[in-house]
Amino acid sequence: MDFIDLKTQYAALKDRIAERMQHVLDHGQYIMGPEVAELEAALADRTGARHCITVSSGTEALLISLMALNLQPGDEVITSPFTFAATAEVIVLLGGKPVWVDVEADTGLIDATQIEAAITPRTRAIMPVSLYGQTPDMDAINAIAARHGNLPVIEDAAQSFGATYRDRQSCNLSTFGCTSFFPSKPLGCYGDGGAIFTSDDALAQACREIRLHGQSKRYTHTRVGVGGRMDTLQCAIVLAKLERFDWEVQERLVRGQLYNAACDAAGIARIHQRAERTSVFGQYTVRVAQREQVQERLKAAGIPTAVHYPVPMHRQPAYAGLCDRPTPVADRLAGEVMSLPMSADLTLAQQDAVMQALRDAVAA
Known part of the structure; x- marks a missing residue:
């Protein structure tokens, strides 16, 4: 069993x-070809x-967004x-401080x-992270940002494209x-790629220039930029996949709900989805004690698992000491979370096998 079944999707x-x-191969425009604008x-x-x-x-999307906001050394970004x-590194690369x-x-x-308690005079933006396919409470976050001088809010939606929050798209x-x-x-x-979304015309223009080495027109470098373009071939692949995406979102929702019911019946703790939101179940994640032993038992039963994320950012050597705000819940979750096989093409028989193996592994 694959953790993520890309082979069936490709077929x-x-x-x-x-x-x-x-x-794309026929027209030969491998950089900024017509599929880019189409996508x-x-x-x-x-x-x-x-x-x-x-x-x-996705990393470049976050970096370019912060560059468009002109993040300066010493500026703080709440996240x-x-x-x-990637969430933290783009802040630090620009000289900012993750809070x-x-x-x-x-x-x-x-x-x-x-x-709100984390906002200081140096706060430049808030970067909430969508996780496991679900968005944070974006209305509450936007309201806080509005109360503090209309702070920009950047949704790190690397895991939630296709999900909704109060009937609005991530x-x-x-x-x-x-x-x-x-x-x-x-x-x-079938490689790397990402996208930035905004309804602010000036910020959109800034992002377009930054991704092309800061060019407002050829060889006119209006801003400091990066080489941040998405390849035409990768855009073509996403366009093909987009044709089936609505079906995939629905199938992921069905499988997520089946996992939810099975976990609840077995008394296995899981990540919950809020009533006003949908999830695309980028991962299906449970919480278990003695995680390494449970993973080993599942591996022996032929069930692959993954952990997103075993070490929170403030415990990582490169980021330790940047911010001393306590985060005990993140510390606890990092030791408990475990993701199960999940994709739109996961069969009911495979889900049953996963849940039976999980019940046995937790009970052992």
Whole structure:
């Protein structure tokens, strides 16, 4: 059993992917070809955001967004320590300081009730992280930002493209939405890729220039920028996958709900989804004691697992000491979370096998 079944997905989309890629090979515009603008228009339309700017990775999406906001050395960005390193590294690369706010015990998402206490005169932005396919409480976060001088809010939506919050799409919930098309994501390409979403015209223009080495036109470098373009071939692959994406989101929801019911019946703690939100179940995550032993038992039964994330950012050597705000819930979750096989093509028989093995492993 695969942890994420990309092979079955490819088999279903093989012809369309081949057609899309062949079209790129025929026209030969491998950088900024017509598929780039086509994908941007399709993604903007899907989310409702005015602008979509494709970029070379989800990390680059966060970095370019902060550069568009002109983050300066010493500026503070409030975020969650329970995340992948990309969230923090883009802040530090620009000379900023990540300010950790603890997470909710049942969701792993940043606790909006603790954000206001972390705001200082140096706060430049708030970067809430969507996790396991679900967004944080974005209305509460936006309200806090508005009370403090309309602080920009950047949704790190690397795991939640396709999810909704109060019937609005992830990536169109704040100043910026940034997502990733890494192959394991719910909507992934076959390499690196990402996108920035915003409805602010000036910020969108800044992002477009920054991703092209700061060029406002060829060889006119208006800003300091990066080489942050998404390859035309990768855009073509995402366009092919987008044709099946609505179906995949629905299938992920069904499988997530089946996992939820099975975990609740077995008394196995899990990550919860809020009633006003949908999840794309980028991962399906439970909480277990003695995690390493449980993982070994599942491995012996042929069930792959993964941990997102075993060490929170404030415990990582490169980031230790940057911020001393306590985050006990993030520390606890980091020692308990474990993700199970999840994809739109996961069969009911496979899910039953996973849950039986999990029940046995936890009981042993």
